[in-house]
Amino acid sequence: MYRKVLRDNINIKKNKGLYRYYFENSRPVGCFPKASYDTYGEAIVWCSNDYLNMSHNNKVIDASINGCKKYGVGSGGTRNISGNTSSVMNVERAISKFHGKSDALIFNSGYSANSGSLCSLGKAFNDSIFFSDKDNHASLIDGIRRSGREKKIFNHNDICHLESLLKEQPLERKKIIVFESIYSMDGSTAPIPRIVDLAKRYNAFTYVDEIHAVGLYGKGGRGLCNMYNCEKDVDVIQAGFGKAFGTSGGYIASDKEVIDSIRLCAEPFIFTTSTSPVIAEATLESIKQIESFDEQRRKMKFNVRYMKSALIKNGFTVMNDEETHIIPVFVGDPFLCRQISNDLLNNFKHYVQPINFPTVPKWSERLRITPTYKHSRSMIDKLVLEMIQVFKNNNVKLN
Ligand SMILES: Cc1ncc(COP(=O)(O)O)c(C=O)c1O
Known part of the structure; x- marks a missing residue:
């Protein structure tokens, strides 16, 4: 049956x-x-x-081999058991610097970075409401859904629609705007400066997925927020290593309080074996390489x-x-x-x-x-x- x-x-x-x-x-x-x-x-x-083609870059490959010879294949545990390795921490330090943020957190995939972070943020912000672009990736939708918070969907890249939805809410209510900088299935780009401006006016928190933009746009491949000079204005920049960086994993970069609160409660971060040193060392080299x-x-x-x-x-x-x-x-x-x-x-x-x-x-x-x-x-x-x-x-x- x-x-x-x-x-x-x-x-x-x-x-x-x-x-x-x-x-x-x-x-x-x-x-x-x-x-x-x-x-x-x-x-x-x-x-x-x-x-x-960073996955085939000689220096990135050498870094992964050296990482493997020095530290072995696996990380040995979740982050709070024995997997909080220097290799992983060095990637977090490098990526927070890359985006001009004070802290960062890495996950085993871009999917779990989005799912874990958005769920944690929704839960942390009492009575919050999400504003999600209609074309957002499944991982963003998953995180919002798992938070259990109310959600409004705005038409793809439609600033007027987003504003009309924001206006309906009391100014003091916690609002989280979720969007991608480059949309994965049609290549369209978000009007980031205008979203940031709306967020300021309507007292909203902003979360952007830059996974298809990092490595390719902005100074040294820092992404579209960097290109528009908006890195400081966006609360969370999410991206990952499986695309232009050529390795695997996901991350968020933000300020210390945001990162710490997500680190404390994101299940896909806590309850999983941390990134292998082979991948972490390769990723660290890739971050160095990509700038040039x-x-x-x-x-x-x-x-x-x-x-x-x-x-x-x-x-x-x-x-x-x-x-x-x-x-x-x-x-x-x-x-x-x-x-x-x-x-x-x-x-x-x-x-x-x-x-x-x-x-x-x-x-x-x-x-x-x-x-x-x-x-x-x-x-x-x-x-x-x-x-x-x-x-x-x-x-x-x-x-
Ligand atoms: C926009 C977007 N966000 C997140 C992800 C998930 O990233 P990962 O493949 O590292 O899980 C993808 C995957 O293709 C994506 O296109």
Whole structure:
């Protein structure tokens, strides 16, 4: 009986085009942006979050090997048992300095950083209310939900809507505005200075997820708050190491009182084995390296511009006109989106991830393309040409 229920649920997902396929691949050092897929052979990856290929950076790899030889593989426990290692603490010191904040806390993933921090903040602020952007990531939604506090959703990046919702609340009520600096599935950017201004006027606390912006924007890759000169005005900056930093883990940076109160009650921080010294030492090196990657950031921006204009010139619907590195190409149907992705991989050895519901709303299914500094112009030209062919073969009209 139990197996049948599960089988039926899986079949429902398959019939609705919602089933998730996880393609096995290996990413040998030196091959980026290519990867090997068991069934398909070598392909160019167009959707990796390893934006600066830091995961293959020699100095980062050496730091992880040295960390392993010096301190072993595991941290030995949760943070309050024996896992409060100097390797982990050094990452916290480095990342708080990176964001110009007085303290930081690292988690095992960006997901648990958001889920744990927002839940703790909601609980700490009695009778608080969250204001959450409609396109916020699942981890932000999860943290808000677990806090049990009231939540109002404002239309994506809609400052007027946010203000109208803030206005409805008494000035003295505790309000937490939660948003991303770069939205992961469409590359749009938040109007951070205007949100900060609203927060000041309406007595609100601000929490921003910068996970897709750190490493790529702002001085030395410090993110969009830095770029807009708003680092001091945003109460909590959250981000992670699994994207541009090339390792894994998540963090928050803020002032000492905020960090201390989250450290005291965030379950995903407390009740888990702390980050391995292998990862912590690699991350520390990556933070050092990333500051000097201006040339790589410049090249990436050039590739983004080049690719976007080629896509638009050839009639593809690019779902935002901002110059960020996340390029969403509209398809609008879950089966078609997967089919196009499969055809690109099978026939032309391009891996472009299909993004379907619930990651994005139904009928806004898309391909998410993230060109990096290591994709060449000829790779981009080839992808666009072959996308034209695949879209046409699947009877998708180009503009
Ligand atoms: C906006 C955003 N926040 C948080 C996360 C979670 O980060 P992690 O993969 O480190 O758990 C992601 C993951 O892709 C994300 O896109």
